[in-house]
Amino acid sequence: MPNVYARAEVAKHAALGDLWVVIDAKVYDLSKFAALHPGGQSVLLDPEIAGQDATEAFFGLHRLQVLRHPQYARLQIGVLAGESEKIKPRAAGSLSEVPYAEPTWLTPVYHSPYFKEHHRAFQRGVRTFVDEFLFEDAQKLQKNGQKPSQKVWDELARLNIHAMRLGPGPHLRGRTLMNDTVKPEEFDCFHELIMSQEMSRLHARGYHDGVAGGNAIGLPAIKNFAKSPVRERILTEVLDGKKIICLAISEAFSGSDVARTKTFATKSADGRHWIVTGTKKWITNGNFADYFITACRTDTGMVVLLIERGEGVETRHINTAYGPASGTAFVTFDNVQVPVEHIIGPDDGSGLIVILSNFNHERWFMCCSSLGAQRLILDECLKWVSQRKVFGKPLHAQPVIRAKLANMITRVESAQAWLESITFQMNNMNYKEQSTHLAGQVALLKRYCTHTAQKTARDAQQLFGGRGLTKTGMGRFIEHYHTTIGFDSILGGTEDILGDLGVRQAMKQMPKYARL
Numbered sequence: 001m002p003n004v005y006a007r008a009e010v011a012k013h014a015a016l017g018d019l020w021v022v023i024d025a026k027v028y029d030l031s032k033f034a035a036l037h038p039g040g041q042s043v044l045l046d047p048e049i050a051g052q053d054a055t056e057a058f059f060g061l062h063r064l065q066v067l068r069h070p071q072y073a074r075l076q077i078g079v080l081a082g083e084s085e086k087i088k089p090r091a092a093g094s095l096s097e098v099p100y101a102e103p104t105w106l107t108p109v110y111h112s113p114y115f116k117e118h119h120r121a122f123q124r125g126v127r128t129f130v131d132e133f134l135f136e137d138a139q140k141l142q143k144n145g146q147k148p149s150q151k152v153w154d155e156l157a158r159l160n161i162h163a164m165r166l167g168p169g170p171h172l173r174g175r176t177l178m179n180d181t182v183k184p185e186e187f188d189c190f191h192e193l194i195m196s197q198e199m200s201r202l203h204a205r206g207y208h209d210g211v212a213g214g215n216a217i218g219l220p221a222i223k224n225f226a227k228s229p230v231r232e233r234i235l236t237e238v239l240d241g242k243k244i245i246c247l248a249i250s251e252a253f254s255g256s257d258v259a260r261t262k263t264f265a266t267k268s269a270d271g272r273h274w275i276v277t278g279t280k281k282w283i284t285n286g287n288f289a290d291y292f293i294t295a296c297r298t299d300t301g302m303v304v305l306l307i308e309r310g311e312g313v314e315t316r317h318i319n320t321a322y323g324p325a326s327g328t329a330f331v332t333f334d335n336v337q338v339p340v341e342h343i344i345g346p347d348d349g350s351g352l353i354v355i356l357s358n359f360n361h362e363r364w365f366m367c368c369s370s371l372g373a374q375r376l377i378l379d380e381c382l383k384w385v386s387q388r389k390v391f392g393k394p395l396h397a398q399p400v401i402r403a404k405l406a407n408m409i410t411r412v413e414s415a416q417a418w419l420e421s422i423t424f425q426m427n428n429m430n431y432k433e434q435s436t437h438l439a440g441q442v443a444l445l446k447r448y449c450t451h452t453a454q455k456t457a458r459d460a461q462q463l464f465g466g467r468g469l470t471k472t473g474m475g476r477f478i479e480h481y482h483t484t485i486g487f488d489s490i491l492g493g494t495e496d497i498l499g500d501l502g503v504r505q506a507m508k509q510m511p512k513y514a515r516l
């Protein structure tokens, strides 16, 4: 049983060396801590704080996690008589009750034509995994930049997340998905949308790509174009979490204009190997990848090769805005011998098809994760404007603040609605139909998601002020979002390229008879 104190009793301890405060109906003894307090001793001795209820002052300056940290939790000596705590964190695996902090389909009372009970069960499963297993690891590794531990890769494999990131299909047969919350035959693009949105709830942009971003963009080439037995071997190793694959396309010389790739492959005299020489840049997971799906020029055009880490392959870390945890690498291939069986797709120079084939899927899941991360920022902002007081009122009492929030909400809701509509089409179109009818929509949606994300990052930073610039404390997630957000607008095609693609696709479909 905790000690129970009356407010009058707490008020007697209001001096240096004998200092108590109340925060959310709990009594803290700060007598010794005051001299160590990172915010200074004097603020705690203020007559409005010492011996008083400091709840409002505390939450205007600290995150709730501060009180839950064992180092500080032990300062609690009791509770207030007849009162109980009101402030609690979101429980692991649960939904946020902050308005607009979840997509509409997850908000009680609202309806959705798309999501069924197995989608909800699946969402709860992924949310719990992210909250309980991934979040702390992400926070730690985002800073120190190490590769996620084998324990993480094994757990991703056990839940079959590596497999589900390839989308619905026969590769899921016989697998237990996310602790059996969905059957392989039920798994559709909405499950994949959920997984991508939930996995982005880490406030750790580099780590987010560090946990198998390379698999998600590299493995489809193996699944769809490699030949047996290479196909089965690599799929098994990567889906089981034993090996890591990455996609090595972009170079210092060429990004979106893939056809200008300079890395060159030529057949050996005995015809048994491709000999590859060249460099690749910005390769996600390249630092720790075992396999590189590599685009190479040949005398006749382009081939895609599966290159194993080994003699002649070197990777060097690239220091990026989104942090080292993504394992982003500069890769050099120096006369690397690649067995001819490691060809992925055609060997007649028409390999560009392999590279282009996954672009829509890749851009679509980038939209999912971009919006998942944007929601988290909205959640942060709505809490902040409620708990932060300025000029004696909560921040949201200012019309200019409400206008910013209105924009944030409108952006994320409109983009989510478009995303769900496209996802529904993906569930009902075959690959060819998707390529023809969705490439433009997906390109424009990705452009919209990342463009609006940058606006939201800026608005959020304005709401948090100086706190949105510091790597610790109240605004640390805002600072992280603002610093790393540019990444999303570049990977998978810059906004300009995608806007252009979207309109060119529309122009292709203009009816010849259409006139004003």
Ligand code: HEM
Pocket (backbone or CB within 6 Å): 021, 028, 030, 037, 038, 039, 040, 043, 044, 049, 054, 057, 058, 061, 062, 063, 066, 067, 072, 075, 472, 473, 474
């Ligand atoms: C159990 C009681 C408290 C603990 C454990 C605590 C702990 C901390 C910690 C760890 C920080 C560093 C910043 C962060 O990580 O968020 C901090 C900063 C600060 N604290 Fe406290 N604190 C307590 C109570 C209070 C109270 C009652 C006040 C009232 C004025 C206060 C005022 C401040 C200020 C002004 C800062 C600097 C904030 C900033 O840099 O933005 N603290 N405190």
